[in-house]
Amino acid sequence: xxxxxxxxxxAGRVRIGMVHLGLGAFHRxxxxxYLERYRQRTGDDAWGVSSANLRASVALVDALREAGHRYHxxxxxxxxxxxxxxxxxxxxxxxxxxxxxxxxxxxxxTLLERMASPETRIVTLTVTEKxxxxxxxxxxxxxxxxxxxxxxxxxxxPRTAPGLLVEALxxxxxxxxxxxxxxxxxxxxxxxxxxxxxxxxLAARRDAGLADWIADEVxxxxxxxxxxxxxMTEADFSRLAVLGIEDRNAxxxxxxxxWVVEDDxxxxxxxxxxxxxEMVADVxxxxxxxxxxxxxxxxxxxxxxxxxxxxxxxxxxxxxDLTSLLRRYMLDEAASTLAMPxxxxxxxxxxxxxxRFANDSLHHRLQQIAMDGSxxxxxxxxxxxxxxLAAGRDVACTALGVAAWIRYTAGTDLAGTPHAVDDPxxxxxxxxxxxxxxxxxxxxxxxxxxxxxxxxxxxAEPRFVAAVTAAYTDxxxxxxxxxxxxxxxx
Numbered sequence: 001x002x003x004x005x006x007x008x009x010x011a012g013r014v015r016i017g018m019v020h021l022g023l024g025a026f027h028r029x030x031x032x033x034y035l036e037r038y039r040q041r042t043g044d045d046a047w048g049v050s051s052a053n054l055r056a057s058v059a060l061v062d063a064l065r066e067a068g069h070r071y072h073x074x075x076x077x078x079x080x081x082x083x084x085x086x087x088x089x090x091x092x093x094x095x096x097x098x099x100x101x102x103x104x105x106x107x108x109x110t111l112l113e114r115m116a117s118p119e120t121r122i123v124t125l126t127v128t129e130k131x132x133x134x135x136x137x138x139x140x141x142x143x144x145x146x147x148x149x150x151x152x153x154x155x156x157x158p159r160t161a162p163g164l165l166v167e168a169l170x171x172x173x174x175x176x177x178x179x180x181x182x183x184x185x186x187x188x189x190x191x192x193x194x195x196x197x198x199x200x201x202l203a204a205r206r207d208a209g210l211a212d213w214i215a216d217e218v219x220x221x222x223x224x225x226x227x228x229x230x231x232m233t234e235a236d237f238s239r240l241a242v243l244g245i246e247d248r249n250a251x252x253x254x255x256x257x258x259w260v261v262e263d264d265x266x267x268x269x270x271x272x273x274x275x276x277x278e279m280v281a282d283v284x285x286x287x288x289x290x291x292x293x294x295x296x297x298x299x300x301x302x303x304x305x306x307x308x309x310x311x312x313x314x315x316x317x318x319x320x321d322l323t324s325l326l327r328r329y330m331l332d333e334a335a336s337t338l339a340m341p342x343x344x345x346x347x348x349x350x351x352x353x354x355x356r357f358a359n360d361s362l363h364h365r366l367q368q369i370a371m372d373g374s375x376x377x378x379x380x381x382x383x384x385x386x387x388x389l390a391a392g393r394d395v396a397c398t399a400l401g402v403a404a405w406i407r408y409t410a411g412t413d414l415a416g417t418p419h420a421v422d423d424p425x426x427x428x429x430x431x432x433x434x435x436x437x438x439x440x441x442x443x444x445x446x447x448x449x450x451x452x453x454x455x456x457x458x459x460a461e462p463r464f465v466a467a468v469t470a471a472y473t474d475x476x477x478x479x480x481x482x483x484x485x486x487x488x489x490x
């Protein structure tokens with residue numbers, strides 16, 4: 001019999017003290033949950049959230065408005081144990097993207113006014129790696145991107161997250177107000193520093209004085225976030241309906257949740273440590289651990305599993321050969337690149353991750369994880385590979401993952417079944433497959449030459465290129481099981 005725990009939201013409205021960019025499932029199942037728990041524990045009404053969707057459909061924004069901004073989060077420990085929380089801390093939802101008629105920025109001015117308000121003390125972001133418009137390899141602002149170019153030409157009507165931050169900060173600077181703190185909650189190494197780099201690069205093109213003020217006055221703390229939150233499916237909504245939850249805005253996630261935040265908030269913050277937020281002086285070790293071990297493992301499963309016709313994470317880790325691959329990758333290629341605080345047990349962390357991946361109540365689709373691979377590979381795999389190669393160690397697991405990603409971008413699995421490739425570079429990568437056909441060595445070399453993904457030093461490393469070429473050959477000639485078997489014998 002299923003055990004269900006129900007937790008209602010707090011009553012009454014709260015004042016908006018925080019703006020969030022990126023009204024997606026992860027924000028609603030992670031940051032908003034911590035804030036709801038904080039509000040219920042303390043009664044503090046100063047940290048309500050105004051949350052904006054920058055790119056996705058306007059439908060979610062309007063649906064939440066119609067629901068009074070209340071929705072449910074179902075947290076599954078396993079298929080038999082679920083906690084259902086009602087969340088009421090979001091007080092406003094806005095839309096700044098392109099509507100069905102091709103018009104931009106329905107609520108941009110409202111959002112900018114909210115960000116410029118002195119009551120707003122923190123702006124948080126979950127816009128995915130590509131939402132920062134930084135080169136994954138170099139970290140430089142993509143000034144030739146059409147949306148960034150539009151923000152440079154018309155900074156008063158921004159279309160990107162960095163553009164929104166710059167315009168809102170410019171308004172506060174002009175009004176003589178203190179700036180808000182900018183807190184990135186995306187899976188990027190040094191996410192606070194990278195956010196700062198994007199904002200500074202855009203501000204410098206607008207006004208040197210503004211850029212200097214941002215450099216001196218604006219805090220960009222780093223954070224690490226962790227909770228598996230799959231995209232919702234009709235099956236998920238049906239599961240919730242059985243529990244009596246008829247809510248099209250609901251989200252489903254695992255019961256595990258972690259948030260590690262660098263404690264740098266000049267304008268104040270919620271006292272949320274008692275609600276599970278870990279406030280630390282340096283997030284970097286935790287951030288890198290999660291990116292290389294959890295996210296890196298997820299990407300291995302995503303590309304290898306998708307090529308083998310596997311649909312979910314739990315289904316993938318149900319295979320002994322894929323579980324063995326993950327253990328080897330995490331302990332031999334990821335853990336050995338980390339510098340963790342004393343007492344951190346990376347073996348135990350790896351086993352915890354495998355147990356979380358095996359949670360079959362989540363139905364976490366590999367296609368969701370596989371999105372935007374060109375943006376994710378540098379921090380999940382390639383930075384660690386460079387460390388290993390410099391130390392004279394092999395990177396067989398990473399090489400197999402890179403080979404799988406290259407093959408995945410062809411748009412079919414190993415049996416020829418087509419799949420969508422959702423990636424900012426998808427057209428460019430597809431053209432490489434057309435150009436090189438069955439020439440594996442030429443194809444791998446062409447991918448290595450994509451400097452938006454591969455650092456030139458790594459691309460020029462013969463051992464890495466040879467390992468990826470060999471792994472690609474194994475995958476295409478022996479299939480998934482054969483490639484994993486060859487790796488196990490290596």
